[in-house]
Amino acid sequence: MPDTDTLIQHYLEGTLTTAEAEELHELLKSQPELGERLLQHFDMDAMLRATKPLVADNIIRPALLPKRRFTFATVTSVAAMAACVTLLGTWLMNAALDLRPEAEETTASVAVLTRGVNLEWESAAITPGTPLSPGLLKLKSGIAQIEFYQGARVLIEGPAELQLVSSGEATCTRGKLSAQVPPQAKGFRINTPKGTIVDLGTEFGLDVSAANEEVHVFKGEVELHQPTATMKSLKEGQAMAIAGDTAVLTANASSFASLNEIDARSAMSQRFQFEKWLASSSNLNADAGLLLRFDFQDDEGSRSLRNHAVNGGQIEDGSIVGASWTTGRWPGKRALEFRNVSDRVRLNIPGETKTLTMAVWVRVNGLDRSFNSLFMSESWGDRKVHWQITRDGKVRLGIAGSHGAHHADHDTPVLFTPERFGRWTHLAVVFDPAAKEVRHYANGELLTRSPLKTIEALKIGIAELGNWNDRRTGGVAIRHLSGAMDEFALWDRALSDSEVAILAK
């Protein structure tokens, strides 16, 4: 039988056998002091789990892990061969086709908002996943985690104002922040109205109020530069006012938000949003004008999507082809990933509709093709509908003309830039003959109104989510989506601006 330490560990790990459980129970009864010891291990175990770092690259694992099977020499020789093949291929291609490199796309962003808890912004609202360009962030309340491209991670607690200067520098004019600066981001600078903190690879907190500014060092060392004083060096456990009384104080880590805690907090916040969404689903499904709603919460492994619209009896469930299940907007929320030329969901919307609204939650990974399908009628012609994203990032509702008449494209301005790739976006489009317009929305906000020249009814028929079947023989145009969807709905009425805004919340 294992010793007491091993029995306690098995209890904590949830791997006790029944014989071990019996043994541990007997020991607890015969040795009263063992109970307190077990509970102390239990408390410590729970606390250690709660200190799990947010970012896995903090974790070191050198000596304990098995040795790699490849030596450096193997890797370099393979890499050298690969480089030769690539160079040869590039030379042959350029020589044969006289290709010139296209101008590369660029981004002005210097950081990314990675997480947020109960965020309310005074400046323009931003959501986790948004790349951030230099400029002022004004956070009214909540906690935001920002990762600078140079590697520093910063938590700001509202109310706060932070001006992003570059990938290695920011200015804090109000509020509290805490920063974790790994060795590769050494030299990260935070300016305040009264001085500059230069980090030498460490963790520190900064509190900037109208009356005072204080820096607290939790780990490592920072340099404090002030215009009228010599540079001061602050070490682990020390704190100091940036101006005025420069006595060395004791750092107080507990008064700052911790990078380790935001993970649990944002998980709870996400679960709360997920529960709210679940609770609102039945009302949405009962909407009299709703013909089709896929919530993508079908059993994992299912190859069909159930239509939850109460009044959508004439529209059958969608059939999944190729696409695979993945995680949606929140942990526990499911979505379908479209990657391959074959991936699609087939469905049929019989008859005609005079008015139409469609809404989808979509995560676009890239725009690799001229047209990237959201929802497309099969083939083209006679009032068919094509909702898609063009290669240059515009969302388009294309409506085919009837009896050979010219089709009409209703485009948004460029919406999907590389900064938006990989993030969930809510899209909606309304074909509104009463208002004689098509309206496009992104994340609940009206993007564009486009006048309708023809208000004839639409004929969707057999259609596909995330792909297109043009029914030609001898080759089919490739228009599949590279991304994921986690909710799709279709109404035969025009939703108002406020109704679309609610869907996107």
Added chain:
Amino acid sequence: MNTHETQAAQVFLAHHDFVRGVALKYAPWPGLMEDIAQQVFLEFMAKESQWDLSTDARPLLATMTRHIAMRQWRERTRQQPEVVQKLADHIRLLAEEREAPPRYEEEISVLRSCLQKLPEKSRELVELYYYNDIGTPQIADQINMKADTVCRALSRVREKLRECIERSTNQGGPAHA
């Protein structure tokens, strides 16, 4: 979220560690603490319009946490074999009768400082087991040791951390750890 919802969420988050501590006392079952804290958050937010957020939220959160902890503890242990259920009952009784309840709220920030002071091998072990979620048998395989030896090593690490926390607390708080 409306303003009151936001305030309620902030009140909860300010008491997050307090809730975890109460959960530990009433549900000493591995892996339950975080589930309980999340459920308390959901139920607290579902009824947020009823709460007067200007008063101390601790009594309310303590009651909610105790109820939810008992409920989840029962649900979790009910699925276990009878002999494990008896052990779980015994441990819960010990936890409830304990003279010094868990001091999670005070100790968690000290623990972070103590972790930095661990010898390298001990930190690696914590990282593998607690942060990389690798079980003790798999760790034992990787380092060519017996699984029991890994269990004892983890036990020693936890005891060292406990000693560090107590030393630090006696000396005056996290900053001195």
